[in-house]
Amino acid sequence: MKIGVLALQGAVAEHIRSIERTGAEGVAVKHTHQLKDIQGLIIPGGESTTIGKLMRRYEFMDPIREFSAEGKPLFGTCAGLIVLAKEIDGGEEPHLGLMDIRVSRNAFGRQRESFETDLDVKGIDNPVRAVFIRAPLITSVGDGVDVLSTYKDEMVTAREGHMLVSSYHPELTEDFSLHQYFADMVRQYN
Numbered sequence: 001m002k003i004g005v006l007a008l009q010g011a012v013a014e015h016i017r018s019i020e021r022t023g024a025e026g027v028a029v030k031h032t033h034q035l036k037d038i039q040g041l042i043i044p045g046g047e048s049t050t051i052g053k054l055m056r057r058y059e060f061m062d063p064i065r066e067f068s069a070e071g072k073p074l075f076g077t078c079a080g081l082i083v084l085a086k087e088i089d090g091g092e093e094p095h096l097g098l099m100d101i102r103v104s105r106n107a108f109g110r111q112r113e114s115f116e117t118d119l120d121v122k123g124i125d126n127p128v129r130a131v132f133i134r135a136p137l138i139t140s141v142g143d144g145v146d147v148l149s150t151y152k153d154e155m156v157t158a159r160e161g162h163m164l165v166s167s168y169h170p171e172l173t174e175d176f177s178l179h180q181y182f183a184d185m186v187r188q189y190n
Ligand SMILES: NC(=O)CC[C@H](N)C(=O)O
Pocket: 044, 045, 046, 047, 048, 049, 077, 078, 079, 080, 082, 105, 106, 133, 134, 135, 136
């Protein structure tokens, strides 16, 4: 099983390392034609405005929407969560606009730039180690969205069918349980 990581900007190598620890093969996706060789795709953290701009420039928008329409799983972490969201607070234009969530950028950043914590995530037995870096928050979710974890009453992990998002970076720790959860989704949906 091959899981891709969109490799236009951001924390790519760390995601590949975490994927490989689940036993799946990790692929850095730099060209749209690579989408046909993978069964799931991670959109990493970084800067959502930059990732969105590069996705438009390299014409990734429609091919990723088609990938999703085929029911292939997507996982957005931090900036990747913003890229997947249908709505961004402040009226900013959405990027992929696939997942029925509304997000607020840099919401945690206003309180504290970055921090690390353990989270209880629905469907995962052990606590999940999470690194928050100028992290976005999910401010509202549609009916089909399952909130998998909160931090101080704020929604930070969510799933809608074949789509998974986290406000934080799960790939910057030794804990690969959220990647294992995603790999299980990919196995189930393919
Ligand atoms: N660590 C991250 O991915 C930060 C996200 C960034 N603050 C953004 O708005 O895109």
